[in-house]
Amino acid sequence: MYAPPVEGDAGSRVEAARYAVLRRLAPALRHGMVGALHPIELITEAIDRRLQASVPDLGDARENLGKIRSLSRSAIHSCTNLASWLAPEDGAVTMLGEGIDECLTLLKTEFGMRGFTVRNETREIGVDVSRAAVRNVLTASLIAATDSAPRPAELVLTAELSQEHALLSILVRPADGVSGFGDVAPYRRLGWGDVEALAKAESVDLLRQGDRVTMRYPVAIPQVGPLQR
8 A cells, every 4th residue: 555655744644544544454454365375274184184094085186286276376366465455566556446346345344343334336447546546545435434424324335437537436324223343443443634644645636525525536547668660
């Protein structure tokens, strides 16, 4: 979740906000990594038990080794992606729809425990934006909205596109139902000052009006390589 460093007090606020977002996401990031690796451990234990048989089924063992190779490749991809929240690739972009889904996946469990639901009406948004901008600003906005909203509540995500910008909105609607387990946040609450600091650092225009927050993301311009002669 990287952007060029900001000097002085503003830089300190940005770094503090980034750290707070990561602390709030830490349980989900840990769960994702463990979940990617756990099936490999289970299959390895099964192979070990079968190889100790008086007449090991080598064909079955080879089949399971193939499964381990496949799961290992998948786990490497998953863990590398999750680790990139801690050590992001400079200049990386993501398709906006995929970036939104990624943020919502990480927040789903905590929000559910606290009595919040998310309705994603953005559909598949086929434009590229800064991955760090989506991860920082959208995630912080969603967390800040739930931290300041009455419980329970529904968050509705919508998006509009132009040639140069993607406009992403979050509307907070009070909802009927039980408020879950209350404030189970593993770290401090996020305020709108945190979100504003991150938005400014990521060159995202942020507007709050009542129960709605709107983010305007610059659309990434495709990099054109040198002409071939």
